[in-house]
Amino acid sequence: MMSPKLIELQHLKYLDLSLINFNGSQIPDFIGFLSNLRHLDLFVAYFGGRIPTQIGNLTHLQYLNLSYNNFANVENLNSWLPHLSALTYLDLTYNNLSNVPDWMEAVNKLPKLTNLSLSYCSLPSRLIHSSTLFNINSSKSLAHVNLRSNQLSFSSSSSIFVWLSKYNAGLVHLDLSENQIEGGIPQSFSGLCNQQELYLYNNTLSGQFSWLVQILMSACPDQNSLETLSLSKNHLSGSIPNLTNFSSLKELSLDDNQLSGTILESIGHMSTLEAIYLGMNALEGVVSKSHFSNLSRLRSLDMFNTSLSLSFSSNWSHPFQLEYIKLWSCKEGPHFPK
Template sequence: MSCKLFLLLEYLALSSVILFQLEPRLGASNNITRCIDEEREALLTFKQSLVDEYGVLSSWGSEDGKRDCCKWRGVRCSNTTGHVKVLNLQTSDHEFARRKFLKGKISPALLKLRGLRHLDLSKNDFGGSPVPEFIGSLSKLRYLNLSCGTPSSKIPHPFRDLSGFEYFNVENSNLFSVGSLERLSHLSSLRHLDLSCINLTKSSDWFQVVSQLHSLKTLVLRSCYLPPINPSFIWLFNLSTSIETLDLSDNHLPSSSVYPWLFNLSRNILHLDLGFNHLQGSIPEAFQHMVSLRLLSLASNELEGGIPKFFGNMCSLNQLYLPRNKLSGQLSELIQNLSSGCTVNSLEGLCLYANDITGPIPDLGRFLSLKVLKLGENHLNGTINKSLSHLFKLETLSLDGNSFTGVISETFFSNMSNLQMLFLADNSLTLKLSHDWVPAFQLKWLSLASCKMGPHFPNWLQTQNQLISLDISNIGISDTIPDWFWDLSIELFFLNLSNNHISGKLPDLSVLKSDDIVIDISSNNFDGPIPPLPSNSTFLNLSKNKFSG
């Protein structure tokens, strides 16, 4: 017994010694993770080169309580060395929409961040300075995003040495305005390349360069004015078959320049966007070999015919976007081809907007995964099929610009709690919705123009406080606008109440704060003085009313 007690005491004593020895090390570790003085000063020098009108970097400072740069907005440090490894000052979509971004120049003080691996300065305005050569000297950098706002310049020479570079996004930055892309071919570890909205008209070697990037997973060359690929060159280059996301949209490429290359690496493609090109004829059968495809966009081409039957057996297909083509045939036939196999279970988005498709809406009740359904601007007719009311995941429903007839009641929407966008305009529809109806959804976009809804102002709109776009023009309202309407949503940027018989006085409209707001209240019976108007409107139509003063 005494032996066991001795062993226990010995164990406790040894544990105490170990803990005592570890204690200062933990304290040292805590000191290491704090911001390194030299790097804090480098970041503050970088801040001084910027114009921060909206306090984006208000957490950055040298005063007490702000000295730990590892806690600053956009800064992340290594837990072991304390070196800054991430600087992410990307402007959020919300801030970017309100032009709350950084301006100024990119200071070479960033060179002192020797451990920097991730640099994202996208969606800011550095238009007054060139892309610094020093960025290419950040030897540990693996991720660079300078998209949307970076100034014009040629690619810095030191990029040639960054063979470990993995992510390179300079979308809409004019980084390459002319000439060869040969220097990019040395980035042997590159996995993501985005040169969207950069003029590559004279970059005739773009295809050859891309073919040498064997680690590439994502290639985005949207709106680059790409020169056509010479078909005789396609077989001379071992194009990477690792590519999973490919976006060549808006380059006016002909079918002959795209299909031979595309179908040579088709089995690995997950996301493919060939919209806004010059693809002609019917949809090629070769697409059926893209067995992993999740998203396919062939929008705004010149494709004809219908939807091939093989699409019904593409089990991974989530989103199929074919708007603004010349597709034709009965909608029931097209839907039958899509529902003949496993695609009926996987499809979440179907866009056939602005084609030449005819007939009524068939039963879509089996497409229970659908979140987006866009059938607007075709030649569809008949009543709205009740099967749509069972699509409980639906977020966007577009049926506008057709010849639908009949009555839609609130029971049609009873299962659509996820609906955010509803477009029924320019049909011959009647909406019968009770005065005290409380919808299950919260809409952001609503267009009911030329539907029959009057004579009372739709009271159910009072429940929709997230609207950013509202068009209830020409719906037969003969009423005044209730006071609650003008407080409905401060995010509203599009409002069309025109061609009704709405009377009364307008309140102070200057309280509508959205940038570039569009307001049309023409052809009504508003009277009294014209109130204060939004200073930031891009379109304002008050004509054909009874204003005085």
């Protein structure tokens, strides 16, 4: 149990009880009396029961991590979360929020929030009228948003994207993977000029991949900071266009889609690439040393289950040292680099 003696530490600003097994006990109500707390970390502390509304008294709190616990009731989220007006970091990963239809409004009331993680929370995908979201007086500070694996079912016109469009100019990391996003990418994504990591894998995105690239590049073609583009396990079709405008790209994950056509030699000029995943697509044509001419940082290469033909001489001096390579079903030979 958490000792009530903690109340005597009225000047306490930093409290980390992570990785301590509290065996399903409830967070005590007296936590709300530690009014000077700035940092509260209860990651994998195995608390249970309900989250006490008294947490809302911690108005100086900047960091709150309640992830990987066993709370039976988080339905009172809107009764305490909006009071934490100084909060910049919130992690509720692996807590069941299926009975919290107003989670989006609660989060939207945190004016200084920069980091939000609600992955594996069984979030309900209730549609919210856009005027509700835009009329709440909140800042546009969100930079890191993780909503992975919630089975959220929505399309490009849903309230999730309307909500995120408020923050797109400042978003650096966005993870919507392992949900049920249907259709194409909304035009609002064209404002993601500062985006460094975009994870949309394992959804049901459809349409031409080139159109998605055009949206991402349309607002800021010369200053794109994207480092990770993860679109694996979707239904994207068409060919792979010239991606050299993604001048900072380190990881390109397009495997398990419906892409076709050839791979342009221009990919060999993307010198920052460290990982390329193109397997399980209907790609064809010849891949030669020109496709890898400047990829000195490449560590992972996946082109398995495609119809690509590999044409290399046995004495080719490749510019990289691979740690992972997957070429199953490619047409290899008669030569292969030593």
